[in-house]
Amino acid sequence: xxxxxxxxxxxxxxxxxxxxxxxxxxxxxxxxxxxxxxxxxxxxxxxxxxxxxxxxxxxxxxxxxxxxxxxxxxxxxxxxxxxxxxxxxxxxxxxxxxxxxxxxxxxxxxxxxxxxxxxxxxxxxxxxxxxxxxxxxxxxxxxxxxxxxxxxxxxxxxxxxxxxxxxxxxxxxxxxxxxxxxxxxxxxxxxxxxxxxxxxxxxxxxxxxxxxxxxxxxxxxxxxxxxxxxxxxxxxxxxxxxxxxxxxxxxxxxxxxxxxxxxxxxxxxxxxxxxxxxxxxxxxxxxxxxxxxxxxxxxxxxxxxxxxxxxxxxxxxxxxxxxxxxxxxxxxxxxxxxxxxxxxxxxxxxxxxxxxxxxxxxxxxxxxxxxxxxxxxxxxxxxxxxxxxxxxxxxxxxxxxxxxxxxxxxxxxxxxxxxxxxxxxxxxxxxxxxxxxxxxxxxxxxxxxxxxxxxxxxxxxxxxxxxxxxxxxxxxxxxxxxxxxxxxxxxxxxxxxxxxxxxxxxxxxxxxxxxxxxxxxxxxxxxxxxxxxxxxxxxxxxxxxxxxxxxxxxxxxxxxxxxxxxxxxxxxxxxxxxxxxxxxxxxxxxxxxxxxxxxxxxxxxxxxxx
Ligand code: GLC
Numbered sequence: 001x002x003x004x005x006x007x008x009x010x011x012x013x014x015x016x017x018x019x020x021x022x023x024x025x026x027x028x029x030x031x032x033x034x035x036x037x038x039x040x041x042x043x044x045x046x047x048x049x050x051x052x053x054x055x056x057x058x059x060x061x062x063x064x065x066x067x068x069x070x071x072x073x074x075x076x077x078x079x080x081x082x083x084x085x086x087x088x089x090x091x092x093x094x095x096x097x098x099x100x101x102x103x104x105x106x107x108x109x110x111x112x113x114x115x116x117x118x119x120x121x122x123x124x125x126x127x128x129x130x131x132x133x134x135x136x137x138x139x140x141x142x143x144x145x146x147x148x149x150x151x152x153x154x155x156x157x158x159x160x161x162x163x164x165x166x167x168x169x170x171x172x173x174x175x176x177x178x179x180x181x182x183x184x185x186x187x188x189x190x191x192x193x194x195x196x197x198x199x200x201x202x203x204x205x206x207x208x209x210x211x212x213x214x215x216x217x218x219x220x221x222x223x224x225x226x227x228x229x230x231x232x233x234x235x236x237x238x239x240x241x242x243x244x245x246x247x248x249x250x251x252x253x254x255x256x257x258x259x260x261x262x263x264x265x266x267x268x269x270x271x272x273x274x275x276x277x278x279x280x281x282x283x284x285x286x287x288x289x290x291x292x293x294x295x296x297x298x299x300x301x302x303x304x305x306x307x308x309x310x311x312x313x314x315x316x317x318x319x320x321x322x323x324x325x326x327x328x329x330x331x332x333x334x335x336x337x338x339x340x341x342x343x344x345x346x347x348x349x350x351x352x353x354x355x356x357x358x359x360x361x362x363x364x365x366x367x368x369x370x371x372x373x374x375x376x377x378x379x380x381x382x383x384x385x386x387x388x389x390x391x392x393x394x395x396x397x398x399x400x401x402x403x404x405x406x407x408x409x410x411x412x413x414x415x416x417x418x419x420x421x422x423x424x425x426x427x428x429x430x431x432x433x434x435x436x437x438x439x440x441x442x443x444x445x446x447x448x449x450x451x452x453x454x455x456x457x458x459x460x461x462x463x464x465x466x467x468x469x470x471x472x473x474x475x476x477x478x479x480x481x482x483x484x485x486x487x488x489x490x491x492x493x494x495x496x497x498x499x500x501x502x503x504x505x506x507x508x509x510x511x512x513x514x515x516x517x518x519x520x521x522x523x524x525x526x527x528x529x530x531x532x533x534x535x536x537x538x539x540x541x542x543x544x545x546x547x548x549x550x551x552x553x554x555x556x557x558x559x560x561x562x563x564x565x566x567x568x569x570x571x572x573x574x575x576x577x578x579x580x581x582x583x584x585x586x587x588x589x590x591x592x593x594x595x596x597x598x599x600x601x602x603x604x605x606x607x608x609x610x
Pocket of ligand 1: 109112113216294359360
């Protein structure tokens with residue numbers, strides 16, 4: 001389909017959505033159409049060729065991602081170019097560059113306070129460097145994802161500066177009020193995202209004697225998507241980024257992009273309309289680009305950001321619920337947390353992004369009803385997890401910090417790198433070989449849990465070499481109150497350098513990660529994992545998953561969540577029709593499921609094919 005055909009195909013639905021948000025604004029819609037035509041005609045031939053296969057690449061069986069901060073990984077964009085072999089060797093095909101657009105100077109929430117959507121953070125390079133990098137990685141078969149912060153701009157963005165200088169037009173780009181009367185009405189039902197470091201949702205601007213909505217930090221001003229001009233400008237910026245050749249746009253903090261008094265201003269129906277509009281516009285103008293939504297909300301609300309077959313929203317979403325369940329099962333050694341997770345149906349072609357760690361904290365957004373059914377008290381259990389990953393419980397192997405601790409409610413989230421949370425830091429500190437062995441096995445198990453499941457695995461850079469927490473952020477005035485910097489660590493190339501002995505802990509973690517990636521790439525041939533079923537059995541330390549590939553091949557995954565030996569009673573799998581002789585493909589063992597008991601060692605897992 002060419003541009004015109006796609007436009008005609010989507011037009012009716014697009015207009016329905018558009019007018020539901022901006023009734024009667026035919027003039028604004030016509031301007032939007034002109035803008036879309038302009039972008040499409042500016043799009044390079046090379047990108048138009050890529051567009052022909054649309055977003056199919058997203059569902060390629062071997063798509064494996066890494067997310068990284070350019071400055072921490074390689075200092076700058078040019079040096080990042082020289083690391084393409086590292087990613088190729090690891091088997092990575094998608095790189096998410098954490099915020100690279102020009103942030104405000106000074107404190108900027110790790111780049112999530114953008115001053116200019118059309119230039120690059122000067123610390124890491126220029127727009128030309130970025131374009132060259134995209135080209136270089138494309139030539140190497142690797143796709144690029146970047147962040148697009150849609151909920152807010154920095155308070156020194158051009159629009160904010162104009163608003164501050166009194167221009168009403170730009171004041172209307174934000175939720176700005178003359179008195180605190182309306183903010184107080186909003187606050188009555190709003191929650192707080194950063195209750196400790198940035199309490200409240202509005203900031204008083206002395207110079208204007210006005211209030212502006214700031215859901216996150218006071219220097220991040222919420223954009224007012226009720227204003228069609230804002231929608232227009234943000235589409236313009238979005239298409240500007242897609243025209244550079246970016247393959248995936250991570251839409252930051254999407255649940256918040258529409259606000260209504262009397263609600264908690266999260267997940268409102270209009271947010272879904274906005275996303276469905278973005279999706280249609282992308283499909284018309286830049287169909288090889290995909291949208292990754294960041295919606296860290298309750299499980300039932302996250303999945304809605306895929307939209308529905310007839311009204312699609314994001315192509316991919318972070319599987320935050322699974323991430324939390326992984327850490328939950330690791331702490332409790334109880335596989336039921338994952339086994340009992342709801343199995344959501346998602347629209348065809350959409351895909352979950354599976355991960356264990358990212359640049360943010362772990363918030364314990366568990367399904368309270370399910371916990372109760374399992375016999376847990378949800379509040380007590382949350383406190384247990386918070387303390388466990390802080391490392392303050394006697395039997396905890398973890399080293400972490402609290403994030404956004406609230407002494408009134410005792411609520412908190414947790415920070416820390418994968419390796420530190422999984423016990424490596426403690427094992428090294430106490431020079432304890434037994435603890436070290438368990439920590440390495442635990443890390444491997446966690447990696448397997450997100451690398452081998454259906455969806456796109458996303459590795460948080462540094463975790464592939466088992467990097468530990470770094471407390472140097474405490475000496476930085478801008479960072480010291482935000483413990484997420486504990487796990488935003490400079491990539492330590494020396495740890496995997498040639499001078500390191502091959503048995504070094506970090507090389508072992510890397511080797512193990514690489515082996516898992518290879519397993520993922522090889523075991524289902526070139527077929528996508530089409531279906532997954534959890535096979536229930538009585539040992540609550542074990543998780544059994546039956547995967548069927550597109551080519552109808554069976555793969556059986558068995559994970560042991562405990563540091564003790566465990567038995568699987570194979571009779572219990574018979575009722576699923578699963579039995580016979582299988583081959584464990586990593587260790588090369590033959591496993592006969594017709595035998596009564598299958599033994600798994602501490603944190604051991606099997607990847608089996610028939
Ligand atoms: C997203 C980012 C987080 C940031 C917030 C505000 O949740 O992942 O790091 O603080 O948005 O932009």
